[in-house]
Amino acid sequence: MSRRGGGLTISGVHKSFGSHQVLAGADLDVPPGQLTAILGSSGSGKTTLLRVVAGFERADGGTVTVDGEVVEGDDRHLPPERRHIGYVPQEGALFPHLDVAANIGFGLPRAQRRRRVDELLDLIGLGDLQHRYPHELSGGQQQRVALARALATRPAMVLLDEPFSSLDAALRSSVREDVARVLAESGTTTVLVTHDQDEALSMADQVAVLRNGVVAQTGPPEHVYGQPTDPALASFVGEANLLAGTVRGTRVETPLGVLPLSEPAGGRRVADGTAAVVLVRPEQLQLVAAGRSDGSGLPAGVVRRSAYHGHDTVVTVDVDGLPAPVSVRLAGAVQPPGTPVSLRVCGAVVAWPAGRDHDRG
Amino acid sequence: MTATTRTKSRRASRPVADPGPVGAVPPRRARPWPLLAAATAVAVLLAAPLVFLLVDAAGAGVDTVGSLIGRSLTAQLLWNTVRLAVVVTVLCAVIGTGTAWLVERTDLPLRRMWAVLLVVPLAIPDFVVSWGWASLSTWVSGFRGAIVVMTLSLYPLVYLPVASSFRNADPAQEEVARSLGVGPIRTFLRVTVGQAAVAIAGGAILVTLVLLAEYGAFEILGYRTFTTEIFVEYSSSFSIPGASALSIVLLLLGVAALVGEARLNGRRRVSRSDRMAQRLTTRQHLGAGVVPACLALAAVVGLALGVPVGSAVHWWLQGTRVSISGQVGLGSAAWHTAAYSAVAAALATGLALPVAVLSVRHTGWWQRLIERSTYLVLAMPGIIIALAFSAFSEHYLGGFEYQQAPMLVLAYAILFFPLALVGVRTSVAQAPVGLEDVARSLGQSPVRVWWRVTRPLVTPGLAAAFCLVFLSCVTELTATLLLIPTGVQTLATQFWAYETNLEYGQAAPFALVMIAIAAVPSYVLGRFFDRLPASSAAGVVPGPGARSGAPSGVPSEVLA
Numbered sequence: 001m002s003r004r005g006g007g008l009t010i011s012g013v014h015k016s017f018g019s020h021q022v023l024a025g026a027d028l029d030v031p032p033g034q035l036t037a038i039l040g041s042s043g044s045g046k047t048t049l050l051r052v053v054a055g056f057e058r059a060d061g062g063t064v065t066v067d068g069e070v071v072e073g074d075d076r077h078l079p080p081e082r083r084h085i086g087y088v089p090q091e092g093a094l095f096p097h098l099d100v101a102a103n104i105g106f107g108l109p110r111a112q113r114r115r116r117v118d119e120l121l122d123l124i125g126l127g128d129l130q131h132r133y134p135h136e137l138s139g140g141q142q143q144r145v146a147l148a149r150a151l152a153t154r155p156a157m158v159l160l161d162e163p164f165s166s167l168d169a170a171l172r173s174s175v176r177e178d179v180a181r182v183l184a185e186s187g188t189t190t191v192l193v194t195h196d197q198d199e200a201l202s203m204a205d206q207v208a209v210l211r212n213g214v215v216a217q218t219g220p221p222e223h224v225y226g227q228p229t230d231p232a233l234a235s236f237v238g239e240a241n242l243l244a245g246t247v248r249g250t251r252v253e254t255p256l257g258v259l260p261l262s263e264p265a266g267g268r269r270v271a272d273g274t275a276a277v278v279l280v281r282p283e284q285l286q287l288v289a290a291g292r293s294d295g296s297g298l299p300a301g302v303v304r305r306s307a308y309h310g311h312d313t314v315v316t317v318d319v320d321g322l323p324a325p326v327s328v329r330l331a332g333a334v335q336p337p338g339t340p341v342s343l344r345v346c347g348a349v350v351a352w353p354a355g356r357d358h359d360r361g
Numbered sequence: 362m363t364a365t366t367r368t369k370s371r372r373a374s375r376p377v378a379d380p381g382p383v384g385a386v387p388p389r390r391a392r393p394w395p396l397l398a399a400a401t402a403v404a405v406l407l408a409a410p411l412v413f414l415l416v417d418a419a420g421a422g423v424d425t426v427g428s429l430i431g432r433s434l435t436a437q438l439l440w441n442t443v444r445l446a447v448v449v450t451v452l453c454a455v456i457g458t459g460t461a462w463l464v465e466r467t468d469l470p471l472r473r474m475w476a477v478l479l480v481v482p483l484a485i486p487d488f489v490v491s492w493g494w495a496s497l498s499t500w501v502s503g504f505r506g507a508i509v510v511m512t513l514s515l516y517p518l519v520y521l522p523v524a525s526s527f528r529n530a531d532p533a534q535e536e537v538a539r540s541l542g543v544g545p546i547r548t549f550l551r552v553t554v555g556q557a558a559v560a561i562a563g564g565a566i567l568v569t570l571v572l573l574a575e576y577g578a579f580e581i582l583g584y585r586t587f588t589t590e591i592f593v594e595y596s597s598s599f600s601i602p603g604a605s606a607l608s609i610v611l612l613l614l615g616v617a618a619l620v621g622e623a624r625l626n627g628r629r630r631v632s633r634s635d636r637m638a639q640r641l642t643t644r645q646h647l648g649a650g651v652v653p654a655c656l657a658l659a660a661v662v663g664l665a666l667g668v669p670v671g672s673a674v675h676w677w678l679q680g681t682r683v684s685i686s687g688q689v690g691l692g693s694a695a696w697h698t699a700a701y702s703a704v705a706a707a708l709a710t711g712l713a714l715p716v717a718v719l720s721v722r723h724t725g726w727w728q729r730l731i732e733r734s735t736y737l738v739l740a741m742p743g744i745i746i747a748l749a750f751s752a753f754s755e756h757y758l759g760g761f762e763y764q765q766a767p768m769l770v771l772a773y774a775i776l777f778f779p780l781a782l783v784g785v786r787t788s789v790a791q792a793p794v795g796l797e798d799v800a801r802s803l804g805q806s807p808v809r810v811w812w813r814v815t816r817p818l819v820t821p822g823l824a825a826a827f828c829l830v831f832l833s834c835v836t837e838l839t840a841t842l843l844l845i846p847t848g849v850q851t852l853a854t855q856f857w858a859y860e861t862n863l864e865y866g867q868a869a870p871f872a873l874v875m876i877a878i879a880a881v882p883s884y885v886l887g888r889f890f891d892r893l894p895a896s897s898a899a900g901v902v903p904g905p906g907a908r909s910g911a912p913s914g915v916p917s918e919v920l921a
Contacts, residue, residue, distance in 0.1 A: 054802055056801075079807075080802045081803075082804075087798065089799060091795075096818070097817045106803055107800075107803025
């Protein structure tokens with residue numbers, strides 16, 4: 001039963017609680033051995049999806065297949081204990097009456113316990129804490145023990161339900177790295193549920209954005225961030241400047257200039273000569289320290305405010321001819337408000353047909 | 362149509378917790394039919410005495426009962442009962458809150474000792490306190506005596522929840538008040554007391570309900586309330602219509618008190634911003650105030666604990682000079698007391714289990730209805746339950762089960778069901794569904810999950826619930842007097858028999874044994890519940906979403 005890196009296929013999963021529909025036909029393919037992040041705001045159904053996969057909830061419709069075996073679907077509901085799917089809930093949920101070693105060894109047959117627990121203690125680097133009880137551990141330690149407990153039985157895959165949200169910011173990134181390392185070393189297929197874009201983009205091999213109970217987009221992080229399928233998704237996955245434009249062949253006319261179009265994500269090309277919504281990420285914009293009248297032809301604007309983050313600065317610029325300001329991410333220092341600047345757009349941009357569906361900007 | 366910026370900075374992560382931590386109620390699961398059926402059966406059983414009472418009253422004729430309610434006696438009893446309830450409840454609230462503040466929020470010396478001594482009076486039955494005072498001085502009688510005795514007996518019911526609330530209150534709120542320029546005294550009144558308001562109200566309602574139900578203490582003091590009068594009507598004049606008429610009014614008083622408290626509570630919200638990071642509250646420096654503070658506490662403890670115990674010891678020494686072990690009937694009475702109480706405690710705990718599981722783990726209107734209906738028992742004093750049972754057995758069983766052990770045990774179990782529910786709820790909350798989910802995902806079957814996870818987690822709480830009901834049964838007098846099997850005595854009834862014959866020397870050993878039986882385990886129990894908040898705050902379970910408050914807030918405050 002030492003199966004590693006099983007794949008997961010979710011197709012058309014529906015789930016309602018009373019009259020409230022939480023999952024409305026969710027589809028997702030999780031490749032074996034990889035980390036897939038399900039990104040969604042609260043109420044998007046991501047925890048419910050995870051619980052259906054784990055077997056804690058029954059799906060109203062659709063199927064869940066693990067390693068080619070249907071575990072949920074039509075008339076079949078494999079109980080959680082027979083799915084070989086590890087589960088790490090938000091707060092870790094360590095058994096409070098058991099110490100660290102007993103928690104990790106919980107799912108193991110007695111004979112294997114000693115050796116396997118030692119291996120996992122080494123893996124998570126908490127060997128000296130094996131006789132502590134959960135309330136004597138820090139939040140990050142609890143998370144690592146919870147992960148070790150889930151990995152102990154060598155499950156086909158591990159599900160992580162917002163595992164880092166209860167940790168404070170400083171701890172979160174270090175625990176995140178630890179967890180990513182442990183998961184990579186064990187080669188276990190992993191599904192991570194999170195509402196944190198940064199977490200999803202930085203940890204995952206594949207990101208699936210869940211919205212209103214359906215998977216709105218799936219792909220590698222750079223793909224989801226760089227070529228989101230619609231403007232709302234673009235704003236959800238990161239900071240987005242959405243501009244009105246008109247498509248001209250492989251380029252698009254916008255108030256920030258005529259910009260090259262990248263290949264559309266959904267394959268839906270905007271027809272030539274029609275109105276479009278154009279995505280320009282803040283880091284695609286550069287400030288050119290020039291006045292309005294230098295004749296370079298670049299769009300001009302005035303700095304409204306700067307937010308300094310240490311590693312970068314987000315400058316909000318009022319651009320001539322634009323109804324709302326744009327955000328610009330700079331590696332450099334703060335620009336004082338009122339500074340006249342010119343803007344340059346780097347790289348290709350994404351455009352969607354302007355229409356009522358997307359016309360939210 | 363430009364620049365939608367939903368995220369302020371892509372790099373700044375937002376740890377906004379989703380609802381649904383371990384302890385939280387899961388998003389509605391499939392309807393648990395067997396559990397619902399069991400809980401409904403319990404609710405019906407609990408409502409049975411009420412139904413019997415109403416059937417009984419109806420049997421006597423609506424007009425008869427109506428005219429009995431309308432007589433002037435009712436008005437007089439109402440006045441006696443209500444004025445006493447108001448005065449004692451206010452006094453208990455003041456003493457309970459004040460002592461709790463001194464112990465939990467100041468740098469009082471010997472705090473642990475005071476914390477124990479202030480609670481111990483709860484273990485002394487009210488009728489023993491009453492006897493202790495009344496047998497020493499005739500000054501303690503009537504309205505005045507009732508105020509003294511009941512205040513000294515019942516203030517711990519306010520002290521306990523308020524002390525716990527002070528312990529768990531968010532110190533940041535007081536600090537914020539001070540930083541907003543509010544002085545220490547006004548901060549105490551506006552913030553500290555405000556934080557404890559739910560606990561104070563919860564304690565106060567218990568004081569009121571116990572007062573309404575009290576029989577023995579008032580009988581000794583010669584103070585007439587509904588309960589004493591019902592007792593007289595039933596056992597002396599055998600007037601069932603008269604007794605049921607008064608019972609209905611008494612029941613309505615209890616319900617009114619419960620509803621009033623629930624309304625008051627409904628408007629209050631107590632919140633802590635972050636339960637995980639519980640800080641130690643900084644204590645108020647007493648300074649020169651330490652002497653009057655200690656004197657005040659010593660006075661409370663001396664009057665509430667010293668006088669009754671001293672009085673019992675005094676009468677024991679004065680009286681027969683028989684050693685406790687040589688006391689005739691003491692062994693048999695102690696045995697019967699323990700046997701009835703143990704069976705009743707097991708029964709009450711068992712009955713509370715389905716209701717507790719349903720209320721902690723499931724949501725829905727039917728579940729809420731069941732849970733609330735069980736709180737109706739709080740408004741049913743022992744006398745009403747005993748009366749309903751004896752009437753039922755006379756009407757339907759030909760008097761067969763009346764004054765038989767099963768009847769008494771069932772009455773105990775119903776009477777103290779709310780206490781059991783508090784303990785069982787706490788214990789069920791110790792084992793959140795999230796833990797069982799994880800255990801199953803680790804390949805354990807539901808039966809093994811129950812044995813390895815649920816059972817070890819709930820056992821201490823179930824044991825606590827059992828002890829709690831056991832102790833209450835040991836010191837119960839009113840229902841016991843009416844339902845005790847013929848020819849049998851418990852500690853309470855034997856004490857009562859001697860006391861009624863003014864054989865104080867004979868009565869004293871029974872009082873002392875009752876106190877001893879009740880005091881030690883209640884101290885242990887106190888420590889058990891004391892540790893709960895700390896462990897749940899430090900550990901992973903139950904998470905911030907764990908629900909612990911009962912709908913009316915009443916029973917959860919009994920020990921919290």
